[in-house]
Amino acid sequence: MNYQERDSLGIYAGANALEGGAPDHDRGPGPHLMGADTLMGNDVFNAQDEDLGDIKEIMLDMRTGRVAYAVLSFGGFLGMGEKLFAVPWDALTLDTVNKRFVLDASKDRLESAPGFDKDAWPDMADASWEKGIHDYYGTKPYVDPRLS
Incomplete structure (x- = not known):
């Protein structure tokens, strides 16, 4: 959708x-x-036109007012065995022609990405977790100059 x-x-x-x-x-x-609500449920594909899942949630950094992550759902069947991934917002590109997001990652790479279960979310405010996610996707965390 x-x-x-x-x-x-x-x-x-x-x-x-x-x-x-x-x-x-x-x-x-x-x-x-x-x-934000209109983006929930949007499909995510990669450059090879492989379906990587869909956006389940959009996480806002309330300190900076920026979108920090999109929570991507990948795998499973009818919600069973589904794995969630926090993908830095900067790693996603909106494809307005096909009305979906594009993530520069193969299915194999996404399968080995740090993910989590819907009942065990990570501490997304943890700086080491944040660094690991950004390192994995090749993005940089946003640094608000007002907080430096």
């Missing part, structure tokens, strides 16, 4: 979309400013 299908308020329709055309991104929200 993608953000346009989850848009219960019609905020991504735009003037042209109402007439059957492409959304008008000069009016209202669009791919540069989006409601």
Whole structure:
């Protein structure tokens, strides 16, 4: 499911979309400013067009006001055996053409990524955990200059 299908308020329709055309991104929200709820459930693929799962949650860093991680669900069947992964927000790219996210990781690499069970979330505020996640995905943690 993608953000346009989850848009219960019609905020991504735009003037042209109402007439059957492409959304008008000069009016209202669009791919540069989006409601978090509309991104939940979005598919995540890699550059090889392999389905890596979907976004289950978006984690906000309340100290900085930035999105820190997307929680990606991968594997399992009907929720059984599903593994969750905290993926740094900067590791994801929104593919507006296919209406999904892209993560630069193979399925094999994701299977060996540090993950967790829905009943045993890690301490995402732990600096060593954060460093490990960013190192794994090749991203850098955001440092708020006001907190330095």
